[in-house]
Amino acid sequence: xxxxxFNTHCPDWATALLNGFSQIFLQRHPLCGLLCLLAILxxxxxxxxxxxxxxxxxLLTAQxxxxxxxxxxxxxxxxxxxxxxxxLSLYFPWSAMLPLLIIACGGLSAMITQQWLxxxxxxxxxxxYTTPFVGMSWLLLCFATPSTTAHLIEINTLNMLVAPLKGLxxxxxxxxxxxxxxxxxxxxxxxxxxxxxxxxxxxxxxxWSLLHHDFYSALLGLGSYNAVLAALAFSSQRQRSWLPVLGxxxxxxxxxxxxxxxxxxxTAPFILACWLVRAATQKLGKATVALEPCAxxxxxxxxx
Numbered sequence: 001x002x003x004x005x006f007n008t009h010c011p012d013w014a015t016a017l018l019n020g021f022s023q024i025f026l027q028r029h030p031l032c033g034l035l036c037l038l039a040i041l042x043x044x045x046x047x048x049x050x051x052x053x054x055x056x057x058x059l060l061t062a063q064x065x066x067x068x069x070x071x072x073x074x075x076x077x078x079x080x081x082x083x084x085x086x087x088l089s090l091y092f093p094w095s096a097m098l099p100l101l102i103i104a105c106g107g108l109s110a111m112i113t114q115q116w117l118x119x120x121x122x123x124x125x126x127x128x129y130t131t132p133f134v135g136m137s138w139l140l141l142c143f144a145t146p147s148t149t150a151h152l153i154e155i156n157t158l159n160m161l162v163a164p165l166k167g168l169x170x171x172x173x174x175x176x177x178x179x180x181x182x183x184x185x186x187x188x189x190x191x192x193x194x195x196x197x198x199x200x201x202x203x204x205x206x207x208w209s210l211l212h213h214d215f216y217s218a219l220l221g222l223g224s225y226n227a228v229l230a231a232l233a234f235s236s237q238r239q240r241s242w243l244p245v246l247g248x249x250x251x252x253x254x255x256x257x258x259x260x261x262x263x264x265x266x267t268a269p270f271i272l273a274c275w276l277v278r279a280a281t282q283k284l285g286k287a288t289v290a291l292e293p294c295a296x297x298x299x300x301x302x303x304x
Contacts, residue, residue, distance in 0.1 A: 021079070022190065034186075038182055047089045051082045052085070058113075062110045081105070086173050087173065105140070109133065129267070141264055159219050168228060171228060194236075198228045200248075201232075203224075226265070227248045227251045227270075247274060250274075251270050
């Protein structure tokens with residue numbers, strides 16, 4: 001079903017919220033967002049309330065503060081709130097204070113996103129991606145009780161086959177292959193090229209972890225999800241297919257760095273990898289323009 005057809009049968013607020021779920025995977029497609037939401041409902045229902053509360057808090061904050069409707073409808077003020085709601089529901093026991101904390105974090109993430117968008121549109125600011133989520137999560141996790149539960153997973157053919165699906169699900173802290181399958185379906189509906197790059201990145205992440213004998217991360221998808229996001233960030237670059245490859249490689253190389261310095265990995269490697277790739281390509285682009293000779297009668301170099 002095309003996104004436009006879905007939008008005509010969906011209220012504005014619901015479209016904006018569903019787009020917030022799909023924006024976690026850098027897509028703007030409400031049906032993709034619905035499948036992401038259902039992935040939480042079917043595989044981790046205890047996290048759904050926090051996800052919805054965080055997304056709605058971000059959306060309502062943007063509406064009350066008069067942020068651009070186009071940005072609200074695109075889900076740009078919701079996706080960080082969704083991720084924060086999932087994280088808080090996962091790491092903190094449910095209490096009367098938790099919903100208030102999720103609402104506050106969702107609203108604050110929307111305000112940070114708005115300030116970032118304003119600067120990005122008048123200067124060469126790098127995209128925010130999930131920076132509000134990562135920065136606030138690092139602070140919040142200082143107060144969380146460390147998990148002592150160890151997941152034992154057998155190395156067999158079935159677990160190897162479903163590991164790439166888990167890599168998709170782990171973007172939203174979902175380790176069930178059904179969640180990954182539903183997210184993959186959403187990506188396929190939204191953008192077939194994005195789907196292919198995401199699946200390739202997840203397989204690459206699994207292979208990278210296996211190469212380093214990290215079977216736990218490989219089979220649970222923990223070594224893949226940052227590569228998946230980096231691939232999705234550059235998947236639209238049809239003329240420069242090497243950019244998603246560079247993004248995947250950078251994310252895989254950076255992932256162990258955060259564990260080594262004692263910070264929760266979250267989606268930080270994805271953000272840093274994309275920033276590095278974008279900064280490098282911008283510099284190369286300027287160098288190319290500077291080196292290209294002017295045509296006769298021109299005073300400025302031409303853009304390629």
